[in-house]
Amino acid sequence: MLQVNDVTKHFKSSGGTVAAVDGVSFDIPNGRFASIVGSSGSGKSTLLSLLGALDAPSDGSIRVGDVEITKLSARKQVAYRRSRIGFVFQQYYLVPNLTALENVMLPLEFAGLRAKARRHRAAELLKQVGITGSKPGRRPGKLSGGEQQRVSIARALANSPELILADEPTGNLDSRNGRRIVRLLKELSRSEGTTVVVVTHDRSVAADTDMTLSMQDGRIVDGDPDPDEED
Ligand SMILES: Nc1ncnc2c1ncn2[C@@H]1O[C@H](COP(=O)(O)OP(=O)(O)OP(=O)(O)O)[C@@H](O)[C@H]1O
Numbered sequence: 103m104l105q106v107n108d109v110t111k112h113f114k115s116s117g118g119t120v121a122a123v124d125g126v127s128f129d130i131p132n133g134r135f136a137s138i139v140g141s142s143g144s145g146k147s148t149l150l151s152l153l154g155a156l157d158a159p160s161d162g163s164i165r166v167g168d169v170e171i172t173k174l175s176a177r178k179q180v181a182y183r184r185s186r187i188g189f190v191f192q193q194y195y196l197v198p199n200l201t202a203l204e205n206v207m208l209p210l211e212f213a214g215l216r217a218k219a220r221r222h223r224a225a226e227l228l229k230q231v232g233i234t235g236s237k238p239g240r241r242p243g244k245l246s247g248g249e250q251q252r253v254s255i256a257r258a259l260a261n262s263p264e265l266i267l268a269d270e271p272t273g274n275l276d277s278r279n280g281r282r283i284v285r286l287l288k289e290l291s292r293s294e295g296t297t298v299v300v301v302t303h304d305r306s307v308a309a310d311t312d313m314t315l316s317m318q319d320g321r322i323v324d325g326d327p328d329p330d331e332e333d
Pocket of ligand 1: 113114115120121122140141142143144145146147148149
């Protein structure tokens with residue numbers, strides 16, 4: 103269970119203090135595929151970075167399973183992120199001069215696996231996301247956008263995280279490939295019992311998830327936050 107309790111994040115700016123996330127509370131049960139929607143500037147990315155312990159809230163608490171991540175020291179937060187959270191980003195962030203296989207092997211080094219075991223596990227993960235044949239041996243530049251996103255999902259799965267956080271994972275993909283990525287994330291949440299949280303602007307992506315949190319001005323609101331606004 104992911105438990106978010108009265109979380110606030112303030113930023114100081116020239117115009118004063120902005121509450122990017124403003125007293126947000128929600129629970130996401132294990133193995134659920136959840137989406138966060140809302141117009142630009144509503145606080146989605148800030149909330150996701152708080153869930154991933156990439157940033158600390160100004161107030162409130164976040165529990166992932168039995169760990170209150172907001173109480174961990176900075177060093178423990180790094181270890182926590184590496185071992186228990188998988189990140190997927192719009193821009194993939196694959197290392198360009200490593201092959202797909204080597205990119206997936208990278209986080210396994212932190213887990214202390216030997217090279218042969220890392221290679222084996224990375225190949226299995228790539229198979230699981232549909233990257234097979236000659237593709238694991240290719241560099242990211244020789245793969246399509248959808249394939250690169252699959253590699254980044256395999257990398258996110260490397261340490262068997264209990265939580266996958268994805269920020270606009272379909273943002274750079276056409277609708278067909280975007281749908282495939284969403285289907286893959288959904289399958290993973292089902293088969294692995296991994297909780298997946300996706301930030302998206304795309305209502306068809308949100309429609310495919312088990313639950314949707316709508317944000318407006320840093321708060322969670324009921325229903326569609328801004329039906330007329332497209333961004
Ligand atoms: N580091 C920061 N310093 C100051 N203000 C910030 C910072 N990060 C975000 N904000 C402000 O907090 C609010 C929420 O931003 P956030 O990026 O979370 O929105 P978002 O919903 O993810 O937007 P988008 O869909 O455009 O990515 C915005 O008003 C933004 O300007």
